[in-house]
Amino acid sequence: MTVELLECHSRVLRGNPLGDPTLRRTPVYLPPSYPRRQYPVYYLLSGFTGFGELLIQRGAWSESLPERLDRLIATRRMSEAIVVMPDCFTRYGGSQYLNSTATGRYEDHLVRELVPHIDRNYRTNGRRAVLGKSSGGYGALVLGMRHPRIFHALACHSGDMYFEYCYLPDFPKAIDQLRKHGGLKQFIRAWEKEPKRLAGDLHAAINTVAMASCYSPRGREIDLPFDLKTGEIRKAIWRRWKSWDPVELLDRHAKDLKGLNGVFLDCGTRDQFALHHGARIFASKARRLGVRLTFEEFDDDHSSISYRYDRSFAFLSRYL
Amino acid sequence: MTVELLECHSRVLRGNPLGDPTLRRTPVYLPPSYPRRQYPVYYLLSGFTGFGELLIQRGAWSESLPERLDRLIATRRMSEAIVVMPDCFTRYGGSQYLNSTATGRYEDHLVRELVPHIDRNYRTNGRRAVLGKSSGGYGALVLGMRHPRIFHALACHSGDMYFEYCYLPDFPKAIDQLRKHGGLKQFIRAWEKEPKRLAGDLHAAINTVAMASCYSPRGREIDLPFDLKTGEIRKAIWRRWKSWDPVELLDRHAKDLKGLNGVFLDCGTRDQFALHHGARIFASKARRLGVRLTFEEFDDDHSSISYRYDRSFAFLSRYL
């Protein structure tokens, strides 16, 4: 098994407003016969709080991603391919793979820096897919819609969508946490000092802050989608969020999606963040707009579902 | 201690679409000196799944409401008064004290039947307050706004408001339950057969159905605020719900609220249904509109907070 740990100094992330590192380490999986041929490339996007390096780690009883790929290739469930695991992590936990004045230009980093860099340095055949789970599924869907010339197929596992169900219910908890700390700045400062992370309602709070940093930046600052004093939703900000909801992006990008060779979407029917509803709404609207996609529901929740990659790699493999 | 159990055959509930009983049992608390004087009357509204009779029951370690009233009067925290505990229960768990073609005319029952009946049969002085907790707090606020000639003061404990936070997060769970049963009708049928109630997500489901029966009836039927197939929010139905949100009712009824002598609002800052945010939004908007009210936050959640009645009875007592 070969996994190279690519170290890239990103130009587009230089001077990013959060002071996050411009040096990014990106694991690159190379298939058994490499470099004898030219290969398609999969970009596998991590979920919130994740980054590429975590995907290659072994855990108790679980396959690492490279082990999974070796098995899928050995059993001919997928063809040989290069798999790239980008690092678009930010101090708030994730960039949603978007450009934002508050976090940095992560979409550009991926599409304009990393993709060309891979093509220049590895034996690629010009065929690409993008896939991921949770926030990584969101990224796959959005990058696929926005860059149909670059990616030829996508797979979105349990991706963030229909923000009314997946984000809005966190707002009351986020408000409670932010108020408890005395405001947004103080919350972030406390967050960064604390040794302990993501316990209890903190997840709702940091997730809301991170999403605001991606969906509703105001210059280098963040516009929260609610009034911290009363808790009321700020409608104009919320509309900005919603304009990044895949369900709304569909209005503008149905045609782009149709340009892709393969679109795969799935979600567990017991998803804790209600993402199965989002997936159904997306799939139904996409079909109404004439998009062909493969949509699967499975009997599980949002956690520990990396076994679904068996399904998506097999699917995507047919189109690359 | 005297509590009479008033049995009334309601005319306005005759032929109600759910077939709920027209005979309603309403406990009436009479103060120690009764009937030597004339007394103000408090209408105390139960929460969801409750009705008046439950309020007079004793529990382990807890005062019944009549015991509480005896104590408050004996210690001069409140003046002597008659306290009426209506029964506006429906097969779905509650009427929100509204008229609805899908459940019955509970607002009329209370305002047009019960109030005159009490005035005819008890020694009342023409002064009235309405109060309650949770759905009862909602009822108190809405009846106070809509009938400022009838009620002279109101108190709302942890009342349903800002539906985006208190109801919308239940929709995904409700959809899951309704789909699991095969649809709304089948869900209700199963619900009524089952010996076991309100476990797990069932509460979200029956609560959503009950609220729809109050806020979005369609003739004798119910319009759900979401598409059962995809889960998408039906915007027109949701707007009907929102038009019953106290925060929106304020637009039309600020003047009526100003006509009341006393308005009391409170909520625990750890309310499980996020109602403290609703209360803050309501209080802030009401004040902006020139309404005088007493708003208190307290350090507790939504459960077992009947001790807050000590506060509201004392408050209301000054205005009756």
Place this chain on the structure above:
Amino acid sequence: MTVELLECHSRVLRGNPLGDPTLRRTPVYLPPSYPRRQYPVYYLLSGFTGFGELLIQRGAWSESLPERLDRLIATRRMSEAIVVMPDCFTRYGGSQYLNSTATGRYEDHLVRELVPHIDRNYRTNGRRAVLGKSSGGYGALVLGMRHPRIFHALACHSGDMYFEYCYLPDFPKAIDQLRKHGGLKQFIRAWEKEPKRLAGDLHAAINTVAMASCYSPRGREIDLPFDLKTGEIRKAIWRRWKSWDPVELLDRHAKDLKGLNGVFLDCGTRDQFALHHGARIFASKARRLGVRLTFEEFDDDHSSISYRYDRSFAFLSRYL
């Protein structure tokens, strides 16, 4: 439907160490044909924090016990009978229907006062059963074993037994709570002042204190089954507890149980207090000792299982 609310001044509870009332209100259900014949009597024991009066209250969507009895009799699932609902509540939440120097002589109250009183004042035929759920199931089993001449049959639903599983896991939480308050006395004092009850780990604490008041009294005081300073189990005290475990009482009372006409035992297989294990252990040991009993497991947990009374009344009815 006739339910009399019997008010008894108990002699044996006079001067009880907790200052609990000696006046006890005991609902007595009388069957439709009463008093035309002579009837068997069922003693129905409440669970922890309960007492007879709570059993006759109506709730949302649920039958009260008298409604249930009317239905069972009308549909001939059981024969006509008198059903007595004793009040053996204490300030700590319950007496386990035992005599204790720390709480009072509740076993005597029931067996020596209430039973004769019922026989003197109602048309009884000398046949008696005892039944209950949870702590009431414990009481039924223990009273049946200790007084086989008085009771001719018993039914125990989800009764407390195999204390290693149902009580011991609460000890760490109870210790945390008691320490937090500064000791047993301070905990009880705070407990009695607080308006809010049984939230979170408080249930573990008050339940442990209550059980100690029944199983390990030291004069009017209580011996806790652990060292409050380190948390270590005090083996001698724990042995006193275990001597009241139905599984151990069997050693001394198998013969008494054999003397009963009918013994019914059941438990839900998802009981939160692991009582299904206790029930299996009891049933298996009882059978090994030659006791005939009917043991049923059902697919449910510890809550809202009053529908199981349909089963036990039907069972007991065959033996009275």
Place this chain on the structure above:
Amino acid sequence: MTVELLECHSRVLRGNPLGDPTLRRTPVYLPPSYPRRQYPVYYLLSGFTGFGELLIQRGAWSESLPERLDRLIATRRMSEAIVVMPDCFTRYGGSQYLNSTATGRYEDHLVRELVPHIDRNYRTNGRRAVLGKSSGGYGALVLGMRHPRIFHALACHSGDMYFEYCYLPDFPKAIDQLRKHGGLKQFIRAWEKEPKRLAGDLHAAINTVAMASCYSPRGREIDLPFDLKTGEIRKAIWRRWKSWDPVELLDRHAKDLKGLNGVFLDCGTRDQFALHHGARIFASKARRLGVRLTFEEFDDDHSSISYRYDRSFAFLSRYL
């Protein structure tokens, strides 16, 4: 920063009954000045389901262990040292660092193989400490007691002890799981096939099985501490478990503990597995037996407490 990934073929693990790998990868942290001097060695033991490699991985927002060590050394909180992170993982999740006929000779692997190997291949000064968290804390305490000539100091964070509180409450859940699968063998088979791990009560079950594999092996098989049919505790097996409880090991090993230079013990006072009670009981008994130890309680629970290593490395550093 230098971390070597030592690959060792273990002789003592050859032919281990679970077929677990004999090739073990052990990260070895080398301090900044290495190899200019000779250094003490810390053996850092992973918790249940963990192994050394996991400790060197980076996570979102958290220091990896090597980063932590660099910082502690740079800020002079500890002296330079070699830190070894053994892999004593088994198919059941962990070996408790004991020899067992059912799992393998992990104690021997660590003490007789790994320690000499490190001394032969690295520049060590003959001073050693052992430390860990949770099952790793257990291992540190037990290895320290059993090998006081090899280890000169130990630190135990939130270690498994007082089995009545930390293991016994899991038994009912474990029984439920094992029965659901049809028995121990079937449970293990299903466990190994399933892609999803440790959800819900499965943790209780696999943890119980794993502990039985360490504390009560029967040849290559496992004796469960309960009767699977009734759930009753098997007293003889339970006694075998208890003989491995650090609280009981103290009786035989107090003298050995006294031989160590430094003994550090701590636990969070909200530990989910009630280990703070175990720690108090151990500390109190140890002191009674004349053992000098540093015992600290801190306000946290069992999760994400790796910041406590700052404390233990600083402590141990004074004794090596």
